[in-house]
Amino acid sequence: MSTRRDAVRQTLSESSGFRSAQDLYADLRADGSKIGLTTVYRALQALSDSGEIDVLRNDDGEAVYRACGTESHHHHLVCRVCGTAVEIEGPTVESWAAETGAKHGFTDVTHTVEVFGTCPRCSS
Amino acid sequence: MSTRRDAVRQTLSESSGFRSAQDLYADLRADGSKIGLTTVYRALQALSDSGEIDVLRNDDGEAVYRACGTESHHHHLVCRVCGTAVEIEGPTVESWAAETGAKHGFTDVTHTVEVFGTCPRCSS
DNA sequence: CGCGTTTTGACAATCATTTTCGTTTTCGGC
DNA sequence: GCCGAAAACGAAAATGATTGTCAAAACGCG
Numbered sequence: 001m002s003t004r005r006d007a008v009r010q011t012l013s014e015s016s017g018f019r020s021a022q023d024l025y026a027d028l029r030a031d032g033s034k035i036g037l038t039t040v041y042r043a044l045q046a047l048s049d050s051g052e053i054d055v056l057r058n059d060d061g062e063a064v065y066r067a068c069g070t071e072s073h074h075h076h077l078v079c080r081v082c083g084t085a086v087e088i089e090g091p092t093v094e095s096w097a098a099e100t101g102a103k104h105g106f107t108d109v110t111h112t113v114e115v116f117g118t119c120p121r122c123s124s
Numbered sequence: 125m126s127t128r129r130d131a132v133r134q135t136l137s138e139s140s141g142f143r144s145a146q147d148l149y150a151d152l153r154a155d156g157s158k159i160g161l162t163t164v165y166r167a168l169q170a171l172s173d174s175g176e177i178d179v180l181r182n183d184d185g186e187a188v189y190r191a192c193g194t195e196s197h198h199h200h201l202v203c204r205v206c207g208t209a210v211e212i213e214g215p216t217v218e219s220w221a222a223e224t225g226a227k228h229g230f231t232d233v234t235h236t237v238e239v240f241g242t243c244p245r246c247s248s
Numbered sequence: 249c250g251c252g253t254t255t256t257g258a259c260a261a262t263c264a265t266t267t268t269c270g271t272t273t274t275c276g277g278c
Numbered sequence: 279g280c281c282g283a284a285a286a287c288g289a290a291a292a293t294g295a296t297t298g299t300c301a302a303a304a305c306g307c308g
Contacts, residue, residue, distance in 0.1 A: 020295090022294090022296095036256065038256075038257055039256060042256085063296080079230070096216045100214065104212075106242060111237065112240075113236070113237050115221050115233060117225045117232055145264080163287060165264095166287090185264080
């Protein structure tokens, strides 16, 4: 059965930015769902395990999730006011990270990149 | 008075990688200090406020700190096995982030970049 | 319709971090 | 050296996100 998981996935997809678990839970309840907080966490974990969504931590240490349009490796440009995220790609960064890692003798190099700013709508 | 703060700073400086607050606290107590956990947190907060140390979150949502050799903007290449961090610079990335943000109309663009890998010592 | 399996959700437990609050220490005068 | 205000301490309680527990409910299936 995956009704609940789908509900979580859908709610997340309808959002344009990163959402916290608590946040999504509130949304779901507001929509009349009788879903429990535990289930929201389980759904989010399952979704991130299967690679359907991205997880990262905000500065408060809260886990935030996002359903991405593409499954390939990419980064985000996030508005620090409204949270809206734009998916971006940076071949430049990819290769720079790989080279830098290699230069120091590191192997299995991975990286995380997040770009923050104020989006046009929020800055006006 | 800043004896305690100095003790925290020093313990942090002696470490080569990112350390968590709990971790540092354990170290200090092990060294015979009667410092309290509260004070460790206060010291770390004060140090990060003054820009003397870097803070970021690990995947567990725990805050980790690091005393950096330079105060200018830079990033880290962190060994995922032993935690050792190398300070790195990436002019390429800096400008890429700025350009990408601007291209989408974002203002006040900042970014976070962390590169992970396995260091030479740990991979052998 | 029963039966074993899976999913759910209320509630308790965890754990890092923060607050609270009374006590101790530091310091600039005197 | 001594005094009082202000800053620093630290123990213990509070907080808040996340996870674990476990019994009840929904499902698939014969």
